[in-house]
Amino acid sequence: MQVLAALAFAGVVAAQQQEWKVWHPSNSELIYGGDPVTVASTTATAGAAAYTGSAAYDPTTLTPPGVPDPAITTNFVVQLYQGGMTNLSIPQSGAFMGFSIEMSVATQILGRNSSSINVPFLNLMSNLKERSGWVRVRVGGNSQESATLKEHLDGYPEGTILAKDYANLFNNIGTPPLEYTADLLTMMSKISDFTNVHWYIGMPFFNTTPFDVSIVQAGMSILGDRLLAVQAGNEPDLYGFNGRQHRAETYAPQDYKNELSGLFSQVSSNDLIPRKQDIWLAPSISAANPNWLPDTVWSTNIIQDYNQQLNSITVERYPNNNCAALYGSGTAINPQDVFQDYLRHNALTDLVSYYATSAVLAVQQNKPLVMFETNTASCSGFPGISDSFAAALWSLDWSLTMAYNNFSAALFHIGGQNSYYNPFTPAPTNQSAFREWTIGPVYYSAMIMAEILGPSNASQVVDLNMNDGNIFTPGWAIYENGSPTKVALLNYVNDPTGAQSYTAAIAIGGGQTGQLASNPASVRVKYLAADSVAQKGNFSWAGQTFGNHFESDGRMKGNLDVQTVQCDQANNVCNIHVPAPGFALVFLTEDGYSAATPETVATFPTTFQTATVNTARVDPSVLATSNGHADMADIRGATSPGSRKSAAFGMREAVPGLVALAGLALGALVVGRR
Numbered sequence: 001m002q003v004l005a006a007l008a009f010a011g012v013v014a015a016q017q018q019e020w021k022v023w024h025p026s027n028s029e030l031i032y033g034g035d036p037v038t039v040a041s042t043t044a045t046a047g048a049a050a051y052t053g054s055a056a057y058d059p060t061t062l063t064p065p066g067v068p069d070p071a072i073t074t075n076f077v078v079q080l081y082q083g084g085m086t087n088l089s090i091p092q093s094g095a096f097m098g099f100s101i102e103m104s105v106a107t108q109i110l111g112r113n114s115s116s117i118n119v120p121f122l123n124l125m126s127n128l129k130e131r132s133g134w135v136r137v138r139v140g141g142n143s144q145e146s147a148t149l150k151e152h153l154d155g156y157p158e159g160t161i162l163a164k165d166y167a168n169l170f171n172n173i174g175t176p177p178l179e180y181t182a183d184l185l186t187m188m189s190k191i192s193d194f195t196n197v198h199w200y201i202g203m204p205f206f207n208t209t210p211f212d213v214s215i216v217q218a219g220m221s222i223l224g225d226r227l228l229a230v231q232a233g234n235e236p237d238l239y240g241f242n243g244r245q246h247r248a249e250t251y252a253p254q255d256y257k258n259e260l261s262g263l264f265s266q267v268s269s270n271d272l273i274p275r276k277q278d279i280w281l282a283p284s285i286s287a288a289n290p291n292w293l294p295d296t297v298w299s300t301n302i303i304q305d306y307n308q309q310l311n312s313i314t315v316e317r318y319p320n321n322n323c324a325a326l327y328g329s330g331t332a333i334n335p336q337d338v339f340q341d342y343l344r345h346n347a348l349t350d351l352v353s354y355y356a357t358s359a360v361l362a363v364q365q366n367k368p369l370v371m372f373e374t375n376t377a378s379c380s381g382f383p384g385i386s387d388s389f390a391a392a393l394w395s396l397d398w399s400l401t402m403a404y405n406n407f408s409a410a411l412f413h414i415g416g417q418n419s420y421y422n423p424f425t426p427a428p429t430n431q432s433a434f435r436e437w438t439i440g441p442v443y444y445s446a447m448i449m450a451e452i453l454g455p456s457n458a459s460q461v462v463d464l465n466m467n468d469g470n471i472f473t474p475g476w477a478i479y480e481n482g483s484p485t486k487v488a489l490l491n492y493v494n495d496p497t498g499a500q501s502y503t504a505a506i507a508i509g510g511g512q513t514g515q516l517a518s519n520p521a522s523v524r525v526k527y528l529a530a531d532s533v534a535q536k537g538n539f540s541w542a543g544q545t546f547g548n549h550f551e552s553d554g555r556m557k558g559n560l561d562v563q564t565v566q567c568d569q570a571n572n573v574c575n576i577h578v579p580a581p582g583f584a585l586v587f588l589t590e591d592g593y594s595a596a597t598p599e600t601v602a603t604f605p606t607t608f609q610t611a612t613v614n615t616a617r618v619d620p621s622v623l624a625t626s627n628g629h630a631d632m633a634d635i636r637g638a639t640s641p642g643s644r645k646s647a648a649f650g651m652r653e654a655v656p657g658l659v660a661l662a663g664l665a666l667g668a669l670v671v672g673r674r
């Protein structure tokens with residue numbers, strides 16, 4: 001077992017630290033401009049005591065929809081075939097589901113700077129890396145469009161690498177431009193060292209004469225091969241739309257294509273941009289402008305003509321919006337009224353059908369089609385939906401639906417404290433000394449998607465259309481190299497009586513053409529569980545959880561609980577129970593199971609937290625050098641805030657008792673790959 005234990009005391013951050021700037025999430029989905037206001041909640045429930053006023057911790061709980069009428073059939077057969085099934089997707093990466101971090105909140109999420117990285121973030125990425133090998137993260141969004149790379153940020157506290165320049169509001173719409181230093185990219189590179197994150201970044205596109213390509217130069221030089229690609233313009237379809245003044249109202253797909261041509265000729269002679277092919281992401285259109293339908297954009301031949309330069313084809317999509325609540329314009333949507341729309345499969349098959357021709361073109365042109373930004377609803381999501389168990393089921397369904405329809409990746413957006421839909425949210429800056437992170441439903445889905453697709457790069461997804469295509473019970477099979485290896489079963493129905501739980505009889509064997517002689521003797525099953533679709537926090541995946549609001553350092557708690565189901569080999573079925581609501585992942589092979597089930601996850605230390613000391617950040621140089629140079633005796637000393645030196649420790653191997661210790665005050669580390 002490899003050594004990776006460490007504990008570091010990474011600097012004292014007093015709770016009373018100056019709140020020098022409040023970063024509102026600059027919404028990529030923002031249409032009308034203006035900084036969002038904090039949305040006050042009205043429905044207070046048990047969690048209200050912990051409510052801090054930020055959307056991310058809003059205690060609003062909705063009423064789950066009733067049992068459907070007609071009720072679902074609760075016993076049905078799912079027939080799989082050896083050798084493959086018709087309509088298998090293209091082979092998918094286990095890093096299919098990734099994250100999109102709004103650039104303006106990057107330091108909230110990733111860390112203060114390259115010598116002060118957020119440990120919970122490292123742990124969250126590590127969980128994914130152990131399941132799929134790597135993680136896909138984008139830093140960008142609307143805030144990238146005005147971001148300026150500076151040598152230093154003057155006038156801010158020492159170590160500041162990202163700030164909003166309130167002196168220079170552009171277009172008077174109240175969204176201040178960003179300034180940042182190259183240390184942001186250095187921090188990203190150090191994160192990659194530990195957790196194999198690969199990055200998408202974006203370059204400003206408002207000004208074309210010339211383009212400011214400094215982030216491309218710095219990104220290539222600092223991130224190297226961890227830089228996946230660079231987005232050329234975020235939602236250009238909205239540049240001239242609805243009062244935004246970044247282009248004329250007549251700005252059309254052909255204009256954008258011409259501007260890309262200008263960009264390519266600008267970089268062609270730039271030696272600081274060594275990679276000129278297979279690097280750009282376009283067109284990143286939202287679905288809000290009817291003059292920029294995907295097919296209208298493709299009709300410019302942008303993909304064929306720029307096939308060499310383009311890395312991937314990008315689109316962005318939120319199925320609904322909460323902009324009225326956030327910005328006070330338009331018609332407000334009551335979350336309760338739309339709750340049920342997040343609990344049926346056909347809402348997602350409809351949504352994905354918008355991209356049917358795009359996917360065909362992408363496959364033809366051999367370019368990944370990437371859902372570059374998505375989540376439950378734009379303008380920060382809906383309270384009670386975006387942060388509920390429903391959103392975990394919904395985002396799994398959405399991701400699997402996109403994978404089946406030949407998207408190659410989907411990035412779920414993170415907007416910061418004022419968003420409901422965050423996969424994960426750090427404690428507010430002024431509370432980070434005594435609170436931990438909040439892990440949202442979408443993060444669970446990301447981890448589960450990593451398990452579903454695994455590290456092989458060979459997983460092909462098929463929508464089973466099971467239970468006669470019932471919209472409340474979608475299911476998928478995963479094939480690897482011609483054999484079914486996993487089955488994913490979802491039940492959207494919320495039924496506290498349990499009557500609408502279902503049993504899927506999975507049949508692979510039987511000896512008919514294309515079938516195995518018999519089913520496996522047994523299969524393993526992991527469940528994603530909660531009491532109701534409206535539940536917030538404390539979801540469990542295979543018995544483990546990230547807890548409630550403010551309870552996580554990014555490591556799962558509790559014992560792994562995986563069911564072994566004996567199959568009925570005489571009748572060639574494996575009967576799998578799926579609760580209402582719930583999700584089950586069935587592992588048909590032992591290899592598929594072990595590849596997706598790390599025995600230990602390399603995690604990173606967070607140290608004891610008191611009201612005055614925050615050690616949830618770590619200097620990566622301490623992490624890198626702390627392995628294997630001390631013994632357990634040092635752990636105890638580490639709890640003292642003053643013991644900076646002895647706080648760094650490592651361990652030659654993971655000692656069993658250590659795992660328990662780790663959960664205690666010191667929150668150290670566990671370790672190693674299988």
Ligand SMILES: *[C@@H]1O[C@H](CO)[C@@H](O)[C@H](O)[C@H]1NC(C)=O
Binds near residue numbers: 115116158159183
């Ligand atoms: C990070 O910030 C801290 C203070 O918050 C500062 O001491 C340190 O020098 C900074 N590191 C870098 C690389 O800017």
Ligand SMILES: *[C@@H]1O[C@H](CO)[C@@H](O)[C@H](O)[C@H]1NC(C)=O
Binds near residue numbers: 087088089363405
């Ligand atoms: C996805 O691409 C594969 C390979 O080209 C194709 O067979 C399949 O029909 C496509 N799926 C969809 C839903 O278009």
Ligand SMILES: *[C@@H]1O[C@H](CO)[C@@H](O)[C@H](O)[C@H]1NC(C)=O
Binds near residue numbers: 053428430431
């Ligand atoms: C943190 O800051 C917010 C917003 O400025 C404020 O409402 C809240 O009371 C502060 N909390 C603490 C514990 O200081």
Ligand SMILES: *[C@@H]1O[C@H](CO)[C@@H](O)[C@H](O)[C@H]1NC(C)=O
Binds near residue numbers: 093133455456457
């Ligand atoms: C899967 O693809 C990733 C990224 O391209 C690569 O690093 C990895 O080695 C591949 N894994 C396998 C098993 O081929």
